[in-house]
Amino acid sequence: xxxxxxxxxxxxxxxxxxxxxxxxxxxxxxxxxxxxxxGFKFVKNAFHIYLKISDEVAIxxxxxxxxxxxxxxxxxxxxxxxxxxFLISYGLDFTxxxxxxxxxxxxxxxxxxxxxxxxxxxxxx
Numbered sequence: 001x002x003x004x005x006x007x008x009x010x011x012x013x014x015x016x017x018x019x020x021x022x023x024x025x026x027x028x029x030x031x032x033x034x035x036x037x038x039g040f041k042f043v044k045n046a047f048h049i050y051l052k053i054s055d056e057v058a059i060x061x062x063x064x065x066x067x068x069x070x071x072x073x074x075x076x077x078x079x080x081x082x083x084x085x086f087l088i089s090y091g092l093d094f095t096x097x098x099x100x101x102x103x104x105x106x107x108x109x110x111x112x113x114x115x116x117x118x119x120x121x122x123x124x125x
Contacts, residue, residue, distance in 0.1 A: 005081050012089040019089075037082060040099040041092060049119060050100040055079075057107050 008015040023042030026034060040048040053061075055075055062070040086092050097103045102122055109115045 005078075005085065009081065009085050009088065012085075015085060015089045037094045038086060038090070038092065040094070041090065047102070047123065048100045050095075050097060050103045051115070052097075052103055052105045053107060 019038060019042055026032060026043045039046060055072060059070060059072055059075055083093060086094055104115060106115055
């Protein structure tokens with residue numbers, strides 16, 4: 001994973017090509033749920049949600065999921081790398097709340113089901 005991300009940093013055109021192809025696929029379908037950091041830029045007619053979590057809680061959850069190779073440093077490196085990659089390629093910061101219709105602080109919830117219920121209830125309004 002890190003090798004591919006580094007290649008995209010070295011070659012922004014590769015990153016742009018992937019984003020273009022993926023966005024075409026997403027925009028040609030309806031009723032999709034996708035995890036795409038730049039969905040707010042590329043996926044039209046969509047409701048964009050940002051799931052916010054602190055680094056500390058993210059590490060805690062990764063360890064509970066038996067992803068013990070994840071450390072605070074590896075998490076920071078990955079997040080910084082994505083942020084840098086998208087700033088270089090598109091001049092965008094995907095972590096800014098203004099890019100989304102809804103920002104969900106997932107630390108408020110006990111489990112994924114509660115997060116889904118919150119989002120569905122918000123969409124019904």
